[in-house]
Amino acid sequence: MSVKNNLRNILAGLGSVQLVAVTKYAVPEQAQELLVAGHFMLGENKVQSAALKAEQYKQHPVQWHMLGHLQTNKARQAVRIFELIQSVDSPKIAAALAAEAAKIDKRQKILVQVNISREPQKYGAAPEDTETLLQYCAAQPALELLGLMAMAPDLADKELTRPYFREMRALFDRWAASYNLRILSLGMSGDYQIAVQEGANMVRIGSGLFAEGQR
Numbered sequence: 552m553s554v555k556n557n558l559r560n561i562l563a564g565l566g567s568v569q570l571v572a573v574t575k576y577a578v579p580e581q582a583q584e585l586l587v588a589g590h591f592m593l594g595e596n597k598v599q600s601a602a603l604k605a606e607q608y609k610q611h612p613v614q615w616h617m618l619g620h621l622q623t624n625k626a627r628q629a630v631r632i633f634e635l636i637q638s639v640d641s642p643k644i645a646a647a648l649a650a651e652a653a654k655i656d657k658r659q660k661i662l663v664q665v666n667i668s669r670e671p672q673k674y675g676a677a678p679e680d681t682e683t684l685l686q687y688c689a690a691q692p693a694l695e696l697l698g699l700m701a702m703a704p705d706l707a708d709k710e711l712t713r714p715y716f717r718e719m720r721a722l723f724d725r726w727a728a729s730y731n732l733r734i735l736s737l738g739m740s741g742d743y744q745i746a747v748q749e750g751a752n753m754v755r756i757g758s759g760l761f762a763e764g765q766r
């Protein structure tokens with residue numbers, strides 16, 4: 552399957568759900584194939600990789616999404632590259648992004664990342680700390696808080712990811728009106744169909760687009 556065919560098949564199943572194509576493991580030719588096919592919403596885990604690729608693909612109107620953990624010393628570069636930073640996980644990084652965005656008169660769009668599975672190796676605010684972080688972000692004029700992002704644990708039986716997505720949907724519903732949340736970013740190649748069934752309106756797919764064969 553070509554990248555273009557994978558894209559077409561995935562989009563056909565998504566309806567109005569937005570697709571972030573995660574290019575972290577894609578070779579430039581594969582990402583180019585996506586861009587030529589008209590898909591411009593791309594995700595990366597590292598500021599450095601996005602900076603490099605933004606330069607490589609600059610003839611295309613790419614909308615970059617940041618998906619990985621951000622260090623405060625990368626905030627300056629991040630606000631210059633990313634349309635949406637999905638991985639805001641502490642007041643500290645929110646403050647750094649707000650300060651850097653203000654300097655360039657930008658209102659940086661962000662999502663708050665929740666560590667819904669409470670895995671120690673995963674980033675994201677603990678569920679019980681999430682509302683404090685939402686309050687903090689909502690109070691920053693240079694940040695535009697749009698929603699929540701989370702990852703399910705990597706489980707062999709994908710059906711077991713469902714409770715995590717359901718819990719995220721419940722958190723989203725609890726806070727959507729107070730914080731004007733619109734985006735619920737859940738689901739990767741292996742589990743995005745379950746995430747969509749549970750209410751995700753944005754999915755992030757890498758290997759399902761770019762790996763040989765199809766998932």
Ligand SMILES: *Cc1c(COP(=O)(O)O)cnc(C)c1O
Binds near residue numbers: 575702738
């Ligand atoms: C890598 C990554 C993805 C995509 O993962 P695939 O399994 O390749 O689809 C999605 N979200 C985040 C946060 C990632 O780091």
